Amino acid sequence: MESEMAEELRRHVEELARANIAAGMEPGEAHFAAQRSFGGLAQIEEECRDERTFVWMDQLGSDFRLAARSLRRARGFTFTILLIIALCLAANVAIFSIVDSALLRPLPFHDSGQLVAVYDAYPGAGVNRAGVSAPHYLESKKGIAAFANAATMASSPVTINAGSASERVEAAYVTPSFFPLLGVNAAVGRTFVDEEGYLGRDHVVLLTDGFWREHFNSLGEAIGRTLLIFNEPFTIVGILPPDFHFLSHGAKLWMPLSFSEFYMKLRYGGGFEMIARLRPGATISQGQAEINALNERSLKTDPEGKVMTSVGFHTVVRDLHADHVADLRLVLLFLQAGALFLLTIGAVNAANLTMVRVSGRTKEYSLRQALGASHLRVVRMIVVETLLLSIVGGLLGIGLGAALFRSVTSLAGDRLATDVAPHIDAVVCLVAIGASVLLGLFLALPAVFLSLHRNLSVALTIESRGGTTTRSVHRLRHALIVAQIALTFVLLSGAGLLGLSFARVLAVKPGFLPDKLMTGTVSLVYSDYPGPKQRVEFIERLAVALRALPGVTSAAISTGVPFSGRIQAYGWAIEGNKDSANMVVGQALFSYWISGDYFTTFGIPLLEGRAITDDDAQQQRRICVVDEEFSSRYWPKGDAIGHRLVFSAPSAKGEYLTIVGVVGSVKQDDLADQRAHGAIYVPIQVSWNSFDYMMTLRTEQTPSTLGSEMRTAAAGLAPDLPLYDVKPMTERLDESVAGRRIPFFFGGGFAGLSLMLAAVGIYSVIAFSVAQRKREIGVRMALGAQPDQISWQFVGLCGRLLGIGLPIGLVGAWFTGRAMFALLYDVAPMSPLVIASAAFVLTAFAMLACLIPSFRAARVSPTEALRCE
Amino acid sequence: MPKIDLPQGTLDLLVLRVLSSAAMHGCGVAQRLSILSKDALQLQEGTLYPALYRMEAKGWISSAWAQSNNNRRAKYYRLTAVGRKRLETEKEGWSRLAGVIATVIKEA
Numbered sequence: 001m002e003s004e005m006a007e008e009l010r011r012h013v014e015e016l017a018r019a020n021i022a023a024g025m026e027p028g029e030a031h032f033a034a035q036r037s038f039g040g041l042a043q044i045e046e047e048c049r050d051e052r053t054f055v056w057m058d059q060l061g062s063d064f065r066l067a068a069r070s071l072r073r074a075r076g077f078t079f080t081i082l083l084i085i086a087l088c089l090a091a092n093v094a095i096f097s098i099v100d101s102a103l104l105r106p107l108p109f110h111d112s113g114q115l116v117a118v119y120d121a122y123p124g125a126g127v128n129r130a131g132v133s134a135p136h137y138l139e140s141k142k143g144i145a146a147f148a149n150a151a152t153m154a155s156s157p158v159t160i161n162a163g164s165a166s167e168r169v170e171a172a173y174v175t176p177s178f179f180p181l182l183g184v185n186a187a188v189g190r191t192f193v194d195e196e197g198y199l200g201r202d203h204v205v206l207l208t209d210g211f212w213r214e215h216f217n218s219l220g221e222a223i224g225r226t227l228l229i230f231n232e233p234f235t236i237v238g239i240l241p242p243d244f245h246f247l248s249h250g251a252k253l254w255m256p257l258s259f260s261e262f263y264m265k266l267r268y269g270g271g272f273e274m275i276a277r278l279r280p281g282a283t284i285s286q287g288q289a290e291i292n293a294l295n296e297r298s299l300k301t302d303p304e305g306k307v308m309t310s311v312g313f314h315t316v317v318r319d320l321h322a323d324h325v326a327d328l329r330l331v332l333l334f335l336q337a338g339a340l341f342l343l344t345i346g347a348v349n350a351a352n353l354t355m356v357r358v359s360g361r362t363k364e365y366s367l368r369q370a371l372g373a374s375h376l377r378v379v380r381m382i383v384v385e386t387l388l389l390s391i392v393g394g395l396l397g398i399g400l401g402a403a404l405f406r407s408v409t410s411l412a413g414d415r416l417a418t419d420v421a422p423h424i425d426a427v428v429c430l431v432a433i434g435a436s437v438l439l440g441l442f443l444a445l446p447a448v449f450l451s452l453h454r455n456l457s458v459a460l461t462i463e464s465r466g467g468t469t470t471r472s473v474h475r476l477r478h479a480l481i482v483a484q485i486a487l488t489f490v491l492l493s494g495a496g497l498l499g500l501s502f503a504r505v506l507a508v509k510p511g512f513l514p515d516k517l518m519t520g521t522v523s524l525v526y527s528d529y530p531g532p533k534q535r536v537e538f539i540e541r542l543a544v545a546l547r548a549l550p551g552v553t554s555a556a557i558s559t560g561v562p563f564s565g566r567i568q569a570y571g572w573a574i575e576g577n578k579d580s581a582n583m584v585v586g587q588a589l590f591s592y593w594i595s596g597d598y599f600t601t602f603g604i605p606l607l608e609g610r611a612i613t614d615d616d617a618q619q620q621r622r623i624c625v626v627d628e629e630f631s632s633r634y635w636p637k638g639d640a641i642g643h644r645l646v647f648s649a650p651s652a653k654g655e656y657l658t659i660v661g662v663v664g665s666v667k668q669d670d671l672a673d674q675r676a677h678g679a680i681y682v683p684i685q686v687s688w689n690s691f692d693y694m695m696t697l698r699t700e701q702t703p704s705t706l707g708s709e710m711r712t713a714a715a716g717l718a719p720d721l722p723l724y725d726v727k728p729m730t731e732r733l734d735e736s737v738a739g740r741r742i743p744f745f746f747g748g749g750f751a752g753l754s755l756m757l758a759a760v761g762i763y764s765v766i767a768f769s770v771a772q773r774k775r776e777i778g779v780r781m782a783l784g785a786q787p788d789q790i791s792w793q794f795v796g797l798c799g800r801l802l803g804i805g806l807p808i809g810l811v812g813a814w815f816t817g818r819a820m821f822a823l824l825y826d827v828a829p830m831s832p833l834v835i836a837s838a839a840f841v842l843t844a845f846a847m848l849a850c851l852i853p854s855f856r857a858a859r860v861s862p863t864e865a866l867r868c869e
Numbered sequence: 870m871p872k873i874d875l876p877q878g879t880l881d882l883l884v885l886r887v888l889s890s891a892a893m894h895g896c897g898v899a900q901r902l903s904i905l906s907k908d909a910l911q912l913q914e915g916t917l918y919p920a921l922y923r924m925e926a927k928g929w930i931s932s933a934w935a936q937s938n939n940n941r942r943a944k945y946y947r948l949t950a951v952g953r954k955r956l957e958t959e960k961e962g963w964s965r966l967a968g969v970i971a972t973v974i975k976e977a
Contacts, residue, residue, distance in 0.1 A: 004934075004944070005922075007942075008894075008895060008918075008943070008944045009915070009918060011894075011896070011941065011942075011943060012894075012895050012896045012899075012914065012915075015896045016896070016914065037913065037914060038913065038914045038915045039913040039914070039915030039916065040915070041915070044915040044916070044918055044919065047918075047919040048918050048919050048921075048922040049922075050919075051919045051920075051922045051923035051926065052922050052923070052925075052926045054923075055923055055926035055927055056926060371951075373928075374928055377928070
C-alpha cells in the first residue's frame with residue numbers, strides 16, 4: 001500500500017524520466033538521471049512529513065497560548081468552570097475509587113474466583129446466617145467433591161502477657177488448611193502444619209507483620225521465641241507478609257484451631273466461619289448441590305434432624321467476594337449513580353456557560369475565518385480552549401477526589417476494607433483524565449456549532465454587543481436549564497429520602513435508656529479463674545466495687561449488652577412444646593447472662609413477674625426472664641410465667657429454667673431491624689462458660705467521665721486484667737448507624753452541589769437574557785412600562801423553566817425512590833414530605849438566583865439602553 | 870548553469886506566483902519555474918515538495934487529486950484566498966527588500 005505522498009513523488013520522477021526518454025536517453029539511464037535530478041525519494045518524503053508536523057505543532061502552540069491568554073482574561077468564567085469540573089470530577093473519583101477497591105478489585109489471594117464462603121441458616125428460627133459446626137465442617141471437607149480444600153476460622157480477642165502488663169489483641173484461630181487454601185505463605189518461617197490442628201500441639205502462633213514490628217522490632221529474630229497468650233506459652237513459628245489481611249478481619253495473631261470435645265459434639269452451632277476452594281472446573285452450584293445432598297443424608301439419621309428441618313436448616317455456598325461485599329454493593333452503586341448525575345449536571349452547566357462566552361465571540365471567529373482561518377482551524381482553537389479548561393479542571397478534580405477518598409476511608413475504612421490500605425488506582429486516574437478529555441470535547445460542541453457561520457457578512461454586522469444569538473440557541477440554553485432543574489430535583493429527593501431514613505432510624509426507641517450509660521469489657525483468664533466459682537466471686541466483688549464508685553446510680557454486669565456485638569442468639573427449647581416424635585421445638589433467642597440490677601440500670605421496664613437479683617446469681621437458681629416479644633408469641637394470653645426453657649444443645653446439662661418475669665423488648669444490634677427477635681435473661685453464672693464480661697454503669701454525670709474510674713475499680717481487683725472496649729452506650733448506638741450516615745453525607749453533598757450549579761445556571765441564563773434584550777427593555781421603559789413589569793417578566797421566565805423541569809424531575813424521583821427502596825427505613829419512596837421539601841428548596845434557590853438579574857433589568861436606564869452600541 | 874539554492878522564503882514566493890496563474894501538479898510547477906526563469910533556475914525538483922506540503926499545512930494552497938492531461942492521476946495544487954493575499958504581501962516585501970539592497974549597494 002503506497003501512501004499518497006509516495007505516489008505523488010514517484011509520478012513526478014516517472015514524468016522526468018519520460019521527458020528524458022523523449023529527449024533521446026536510454027530508458028535505464030533516463031530513470032537514473034531523473035532520480036538524480038529529483039533527489040532522494042525517502043529523504044524528501046520524510047522532509048514533507050516533517051514540514052507538515054512542524055506547521056501543525058506551531059499552530060497548536062499558538063492556539064494553546066491564545067487559549068491560555070483569553071482564559072486568563074476571563075477570570076470569572078475560567079474560575080467558575082474549573083470549580084464546577086473539579087468538584088464534579090472529585091466526587092466521581094472518590095466514589096469510583098471506593099467502588100473499585102471494595103467491589104471491583106478481586107480478593108488478594110491466589111485464584112480468588114475459586115474461593116467460596118459456606119454458612120448455615122435456620123430461617124424458621126429467625127437466624128438467616130450462622131457459622132458452621134465442627135462436625136459439619138469436617139464432613140464437608142472430606143465429602144464434597146467440588147471442594148479441593150476447606151478451612152474454618154473463629155476470631156476472638158486474646159490477652160497477651162508481656163511482663164507485668166497485659167494487652168488485649170485481636171486474634172484468629174484457623175485450621176491448618178487455611179493458609180495453603182488461600183495460597184498465602186509466611187514471609188518468615190512457616191504457616192501451620194496439619195498436626196498442629198489438634199489439642200496439645202496447637203500452642204503455636206503466627207504474627208502479622210504489623211504486630212511483629214510493634215512488639216519485636218528491636219529484638220530481631222522472633223521465630224522460636226515464646227509469646228504468652230492467656231498466660232500460656234505459644235511458640236512463634238512464622239511472620240505473615242506485610243500486605244496480608246483476610247477480608248475485614250483485623251486479627252494480629254493467628255493460631256491453629258483445634259476442636260474441643262464440646263464443639264465436636266455440637267452438630268448445630270459453634271459459629272465457625274468456613275471457606276472453601278473449588279476444584280478447577282467445579283462450579284458453585286455443584287458445590288451447593290453436593291452440600292444439599294450431604295445435609296439431606298445426614299438429617300435423615302440425625303436425632304435432631306426433624307427439628308432442624310422444621311426450622312429450615314440449610315447450608316449456603318456463595319462466592320467469597322460477593323458474599324463479603326453484599327451489603328455494600330447497593331449503597332455504593334447508588335452513590336456512584338448520584339456522582340454521575342452530578343457530573344452530568346456539572347457538564348450541562350459548564351456547557352451553558354461556555355455557550356454564553358462563545359456567543360460573545362462569534363464576531364471574533366467570523367473575523368478569523370474572513371482572514372483565512374479554515375473552519376477546521378477555528379474548531380481546533382475552540383477545542384484547545386475547552387480541553388485546556390477541562391484537563392486542568394480534571395487534574396484539580398483528581399487531587400480533590402483523592403483527598404475526599406482518604407478522609408472517607410479513614411472515617412469508615414473498616415466497613416469498606418477489602419484492602420489494607422485503600423488507594424487510588426492508576427486506572428481511576430486514567431479514567432478521570434479520559435473523562436476530562438471527553439468533557440472538553442463535549443463543551444466544545446455548542447461553541448463549534450455556533451461559530452461556524454456560512455454567512456460572514458450577517459455575522460459581522462449583527463448589532464448586538466459583540467455577539468449573536470438565534471432563537472434556537474435560546475431554546476437550547478433553556479432546555480439545558482430545564483435538564484439541570486430536573487436532575488437536581490432527583491438528587492435532592494434522593495438525598496432527602498436518605499436523610500429522612502437516617503433521622504427516623506435515630507429516632508427509633510431502642511427499648512432501653514441509652515443516655516447516661518457507660519460500658520466497658522473485662523476478660524478473665526482461665527489460668528486465674530479456672531472454675532465457675534472463682535468467676536462468680538470475682539463478678540460479685542466487681543459489682544460491689546462498681547456500685548461504690550461516686551456518681552454511679554446503678555451498675556450491672558453481663559455477658560454482653562445490646563449493640564456490643566457480643567450477644568448471640570442461641571437455640572432454646574420450650575418444655576412441653578414437643579411434636580409427635582417427642583422432640584422439643586426450638587427457638588433462637590438472644591441470650592444474656594446478667595447480674596442483679598441489670599434491668600434497672602438499662603431502664604428496661606418490667607412487665608410481669610420479677611427481675612433477676614444478685615441473690616438469684618448467688619443461689620444459682622434455675623430461673624430466667626424472657627422479653628415481651630417472645631412471651632407474646634408463645635403465650636399470647638400472658639401466662640408465660642412458670643413455663644420452663646432449656647438450652648438446646650446436646651452437650652448442655654439439660655437444666656430447665658423457669659420463667660419468673662417478662663420485660664420489655666430491646667433492639668439487639670440494629671435500630672432499623674424491624675424483625676421480631678426474642679431475648680432471654682439468665683442469672684450470671686448458671687451453666688455458661690464465659691470469660692468475657694461487660695460492665696454497665698448508670699450515672700447522672702457525663703458517662704465518659706467514668707472511664708478512668710471504671711479502670712481503677714477493675715484494676716483494684718485484678719491489676720493485670722485488661723479493660724477494653726470502654727465507651728458510652730450512646731456511642732455504640734451511633735456507630736451502629738454509621739452505615740446510613742455516610743451515604744446521606746455523600747447524597748446531601750451531591751444535592752447541595754447540584755443546587756449551587758442549578759442556581760448558577762439559572763442566574764446566567766436570566767442575566768444573559770436581560771443583556772440580550774437591553775434595547776427592547778429600554779424601548780418599553782421609554783414607552784411607559786413600569787420597572788416592576790420588566791422584572792416580573794424575567795422572573796416569569798424562571799418560573800416557566802421550573803414549571804417544566806419540576807414535573808420531569810418528579811418522574812425521575814419516582815424511579816429513584818423505587819430503586820432505593822432497600823436503603824430506606826420507614827420512608828415511602830415518594831414521601832410527600834421529601835418531595836414537597838425538595839420542590840420548595842429548589843424553587844427557593846431558583847427564584848433567588850433569578851431575582852438579581854431580573855431586578856437589574858428594572859434598573860436599566862432607557863436612554864443608555866437605546867444608545868447604539 | 871550552476872543550480873541555485875534558494876532560501877526558503879523565496880521558494881515559497883516563486884511557487885505562489887506560479888500557482889497564481891493556474892492550478893497545477895508538482896511536476897508542472899517545476900516546469901513552469903524553469904520556463905518563467907528562462908532556465909536560469911534549476912533546482913532539485915524534489916525540494917519543491919516539502920515547500921508545497923508546508924504551504925498546504927499553512928492554508929496558502931489547497932490540493933486535490935485529478936486526472937492529468939495524459940490521463941494519469943496527479944495531485945493538483947491551487948492558490949487559496951489566503952494564499953493569494955500572502956503572495957501580494959510577499960511580492961511587496963520582496964521588491965522593497967530588493968530596492969533597499971540595491972540602494973545600499975549603489976551608494977557604497
